[in-house]
Amino acid sequence: MTDTAKPVVPEVLDLSGDAAALTGSRCTACGAVYYPRAAGCRNPECGSGALEPEPIVGYGVLHSFTVQRYQPPSLFGMDPWSPYAIALVDMPQGVRVMGIVAGRHMQDLQIGMRLSLASQVIAQDGEQPVATHMFVPADDRS
């Protein structure tokens, strides 16, 4: 469905593969993972600083969530806008990532549940759909 969609920020979301991937980076010395890509490793016990790309993909565990009931200031292009859930998800790469939860799952969230990283169209740029990263419950195949 999102095959032809472009990411709202192309540098941070890769929609070219089978699964949506956030473009993170991993320190080759200490293994710390960063999103968005970092300029250097900020682990004070590391100091190596050599970073390589690390796709953040797959299933994570819901750390917490909220439902944002008021429209944020401009810049967020969701159109039409309606309240949605924002979550913190512990991804298997070792990084806790924030993102929207796909709309119809807003009422079903439980801390500790598994969510998978996906993407969803939030607006149109002329003919082209615009997508952002989004979490969906792991057992949801649709």
Next chain:
Amino acid sequence: MRPVYVLGVGAHPWGKWPETSQTALALHAMDQAFKTSDLGWRNLQGLVAASSRFEGGMGWGLHANEVVQAASEHGLACVNVGGACAAGAVAFHTAHMMIASGQYDTVAALGAEKMPKGFIARPPGAPDDPSDGDYLRWTTMGATNPAYWAMEAQRRLHDFGGSPDAYAAAAALMRANGARNRYARFQKEVTPDEVQASAMVSDPLHLFEICAVSDGAAAVILGTEEQARRAGGPMIKIASSAVATGQFGDPAARIPAVASTPREGVPHTSEVVGAAWRAWDLAGIGPEDIDLIELADNTAWHVLAWPEMLGFHPPGESDRRLAEGAFAIDGALPVNPSGGFLSFGEATTAQALMQICELNWQLKGEAGPRQVPDPKVAMSAVLGLGANGASVVLQR
């Protein structure tokens, strides 16, 4: 380093003041501080302004130079510091160190702020940078500041099995204190039921559990022991002031980041915990010595979580302690006798200086209907966007 004392404090009441310029708010706060210290502009050798509400000095804000050019051009040192919502405490710390070093005798720290309406948005002119968390949180998910706090509040309910009622009770306590403070913007008490009847903004937090944005100004004049002695009355000494930034592995949902790398053993909100613990260390005290705390209650969650985070009592105990009255003005650990951010609304860069004004009023016994009984040691703790933390300990 030599000891440094508070010589005077002043503030402009918090509110929405569309007719009053930022400079006028600043001058009002300075005039009040001069009145309480028997000093004038020409006595100042330095003015440190909490200048920008954003890290890196971007955006709009106050400059000490503008204030001086409206008041007294006698060549004093003007220093402008950032630190977002912690900037007022960073300014205070700077003024403290300027005098402690021996190079200056009399220096003021000043914050004055006029806030735009609604959610705090991006600084004007900020570039569209895909490596900037602030850009990404707005463009990829539209996450407001309350959304970050709400996720902490939701997690706390999960961790300790508490009830959202405790958030409402915390907000009601702040408003009860604020009702006794003529500087607060909201001087009407609200019941926990009214808190829970206010609009849900970001689950589980209601409108009255989240601080609004306000206009306001606060100033603190610092000086030497000799000056404090000459002024007469109770001497308010700066036991310590400390500034810190965040630590790698901090589990907090740090505004405006969109990801974190939590690690075992790193304190939550480490910029604030780091500053407070350093301040205790420098003052040679611990949590048991604190008679009252002014903390940055951006939400009701902060009222419950921060005393635990700072180490006043074990995690999960705040709900019970609040219910038992421990955080009230006459409790074991009075939290925000001023009414806090929930009663003031946040005037970002000025807020930490208002906290210090309150510490001073409390220690001098000048807090009137919200006076904590006979406090000797009082502290502040504040957080600023961009992982800025600061803490001040005053002592009578």
